[in-house]
Amino acid sequence: MATDWLNALGASGSGLNIRELAKSLVTADTAVKRTTAEKKIEATEVSISALGKVRAQFQSLSEAIGTVTQSSVLKATSSSSALSISVTDRTLVSEQVTEIEVLQVAQRQVLEFGGFPAADAALGAGRITIDFGVWYAPEGSQEATSFAQNPALASSSIDVGDGATLQDLATALSDIPGVVARVLDKGDGTFSLGVVSEPGAGSALRFTVAEGTAGNGLARFDTTATNLDAQVQAATDALLTVDGITVARGSNEITDLVPGATLTVSGKTSGPAVVSVSRDSALAEAAMAYLVEELNATLKIMRDVTVRSVDGTAAGDLVGDSTVEALKRQFSSLLSGPLTGHGEKPVYLSQLGVSTNRDGSLSFDEEAFQKAFAARPEIFDAMFTNSFSSPTEGVTVTGALTSKAASGDYAFRRDPGTGAVTVAGAATFGLPGTDGTSKYIVLSGDMAGLIVTARDDVADATIRFGRSFASQLQSLLDGATEAEGSIAKREDQIGKLAAEQAEVIEALDLRATKLESRYLAQFTAMEQAVSRMKSTGTYLENLVKSWNKDG
Incomplete structure (x- = not known):
């Protein structure tokens, strides 16, 4: 059986529990620093969890944007059961009424x-x-x-x-x-x-x-x-008359008579059918209400995690966090700022019944929305649809732009000497037509993907692009939630802080081990000295007793 020499020495030495004494001294040296590091790690875990909640809500809002942008508020109807119409591309379809008669079905x-x-x-x-x-x-x-x-x-x-x-x-x-x-x-x-x-x-x-x-x-x-x-x-072929003009198509699914919509022929009509496309105010109101609801959920999450302690109330898990505070400012700017490029005048959310409360949340006034929608239904498009237009006669604009494209007016310029065309200062690729017009495609720069169709005699024109509220909001969310986004970068920063504190704890553990070994060595030497002194004292005491007895 192994002998515990420290306890053996303690019995014949000072009588102190030098193991506990060594541990107490080590704890006194490292405990405060260790506790501080552990609290910092705990704080980073709380912050990471709170950022996860923000990210999850951003993703939920992104899904809501996808839902409302894909759900058209344009209602397409036909007065004949033999001819149906459905909206397929809300960016191309516009309000209209057309008379279409089906003379023959494609067979x-x-x-x-x-x-x-x-x-x-x-x-x-x-x-x-x-x-x-x-x-x-x-x-x-x-x-x-x-x-x-x-x-x-x-x-x-x-x-x-x-x-x-x-x-x-x-x-x-x-x-x-x-x-x-x-x-x-x-x-x-x-x-x-x-x-x-x-x-x-x-x-x-x-x-x-x-x-x-x-x-x-x-x-x-x-x-x-x-x-x-x-x-x-x-x-x-299917034979139809469109506002009295006879056309033929090789299919009963016709996509090129009403831009952005598909006509489905299932039989002959008894006469001209009235086909109409119009904005549905109830669908538009439902889309706005749903978006405001999701926006409020997102704003609440950001308020809750950044709230400051007042009168003893608990502070948010991300109070003072620069990343979330920056995101809050971006949201505020987007919600209160103008939506330009959708006409001569900018559009504001307040025009559509959306207002900001004192606590930062949003309110949606359905009655105000319906009044605005009845007066100017086209301003609703600025919420969910990017717009392309030109006030210049003989010019039409379409395209599919990247998130880099900003709303605004851009210059179309044709070089009088070479005929080369630039849009927003970028060169274009021209495709001559047969009807006195040409298409010009922007291949580089922020406006890459823009397509301008212009009469060949147009030398200068204004090209107008309006990015929708939904598109701008989606860009904000993408910038926050993508792999290299602001939330991911902040999570990396916090992760590094946690790793640094873990290294501090590891270093403290190593120091504690070394200190305890050193203290034990010092106390062992001390106990040995005390033991020797006690042994000498006992010898002298016994010697004196012997002398006294002999005398």
């Missing part, structure tokens, strides 16, 4: 090749070439027996091998884009191959057959001269 060509005894009936070998195009009646004829190939659709070929069946051919045809084929049981003891094209007159099919062996029967699928014999339904 698919349907071919039937019948008289087969079974779905697995064997076919002769050879090659079938499938062309896409339009069947039309040649001059002097009433029947569509001539074919014009559609240059936009490539031809395809099928090699029919020995032993191939009717079902094999149906499968091979269905593998061709724009063709659907299937074998149908007629119910009379025979089977037919049905072949269907895409809708539109220009999507009709022509089959040209080259038999592997003359007379093997594969030629029954050739329609070069017998299209009408196999045709059950002809391919046709």
Whole structure:
């Protein structure tokens, strides 16, 4: 059994518990510093947690922005059930009323090749070439027996091998884009191959057959001269009148008659249908109320984490934090500042019924909003839609700009000598048109992605861009929450502070170990000296007693 020499010495020495004494001295030397470091680490953990709450609320607000910007407040309606309309791009659609009559629905060509005894009936070998195009009646004829190939659709070929069946051919045809084929049981003891094209007159099919062996029967699928014999339904375009002007389209889903909207044709109309696009005040109010609610939740989080202690109340976990305070100022500036580029005059949130309370929260006055919306519904667009415009006649503007593009007016300049065009001082790439206009695309700089269409005689023009409130708010949120954003940078700073304090604690632990060893060594030497002194004293005491006894 090991001997505890320190306790043994203590018994014959000073009598002190030198282990506890050494620990007490070490604690007195390091405890205050250690406690300070631990409190700093605890504070960093609290700060990181609070920043996480801010980040989470920013992400929630970002999702809310996405919801309201994708939900159009433009209501599209049609007076006919045979013609429907839906908004697909709120940046392109505008309020309008159009009269549209459907004279003819776009149809698919349907071919039937019948008289087969079974779905697995064997076919002769050879090659079938499938062309896409339009069947039309040649001059002097009433029947569509001539074919014009559609240059936009490539031809395809099928090699029919020995032993191939009717079902094999149906499968091979269905593998061709724009063709659907299937074998149908007629119910009379025979089977037919049905072949269907895409809708539109220009999507009709022509089959040209080259038999592997003359007379093997594969030629029954050739329609070069017998299209009408196999045709059950002809391919046709949709025919419509738009405000009295007749137009044709190869699909019943029409995207280019009402900008930013899709028309769906399901049948003929009994006359002109009234198709309208208008802003819905109820939808607009709901969008504003939802955004204000999410903004208030975000503002509250930032207020709560930065509140100062007053009359003994607890301070926020991020009181005095420079990053969150800067974000609060950015929010305040955006909420109270002007939205420019959406017309001659700036737009303010206060015009839409939004006001700031004394505590920094927002209020939304529905009645004030409805009055403003009824008087000037277009100002609502400044909330959720970037705007492109030009007050110069003969100039239109579109584009998809980056977050670097700022709202404002920009100069369009055409060099009278070279004809080169600059926009906002940046060079453009020109695309000449055939109608006396050209498109100019900005490829570099903050306005990269801007597209200006101008008459060729326009030398100078004003280009106006307005970034929406939602877009500016999203940029603010992105700058805070992205990987290299302000919140991430602040978290890194706090993390480094925590790491520094952890190093302080580690150094204190090392110092404590060394101090305790040194104190124990010193106290051990002291105990040994005391023990020796006690031993000498005992010897002298016994010697004196012996002398007295002898005397």
